[in-house]
Amino acid sequence: MKIIMIIVRTLMGLLLLFASVSFFFKLMPMPQATGQAKVYNDGLAVVGIMNIVKVLELLCGLAFVTGRFVTLAVVVIFPILINIVLFHAVVAPSGLTSGALLLVGDLFLAYYYRRNYVSLFAIK
Template sequence: MKIASLVARYLLGFIFLVFGLNGFLHFIPTPPPPGVAGDFMIVLFESHYLVIIFLLQLIPAVLLLINRFVPLALVLLGPVIVNIVCFHALMAPAGLPMALFVTALWVLVAYGVRSAFARLLQVRASETA
């Protein structure tokens, strides 16, 4: 399981590094998807909201690849992945398999560092003085 988590960490980091860099450098040509998904992407692009999203992909990707602050990287990528899955599930279903693959990678990496999340998953909060 340790090897699977390691491979998943590198794959997840590489995927988000490529797509985060693509947001700034535009080396993968991507026309807007048709319909409401395209309208949504145009609004995100014109409002410069995607700059934040691409930064939230790039920074955790680098952290995953250099194996530093992996739990923090997962926490930053979690909401991004949820939005990617929702976007593809509701507006552009052609990308859903890749979104689910990325989700599975995230789960494998999170399982590898599950001890970092142990206190978050307690039923009751322990009070400290």
């Protein structure tokens, strides 16, 4: 189980690092969005939230690759992954597979580190 966790954690970290670094350094051209995807992306651009999301992806990717603060990174990246999956499920189904795999990997890591979350749910 530990080897599977290391593999999942490292692959997730590398994918998140690649996505954030390619966003900041413009390594890959962004495909032109059309229809509802363009409206969604324009709304995100007005607020400037993508920079914050990509910084969080970078930090969580580093945490996953290094193995430090993984429990925190699992919690921080979860809402971003939910957004990715919902966006691709509703608006642009082409990227649903990678988003779903990331979400499944995050849920697996949350399950693996479940003992670290026990104190969050303790009634005091």
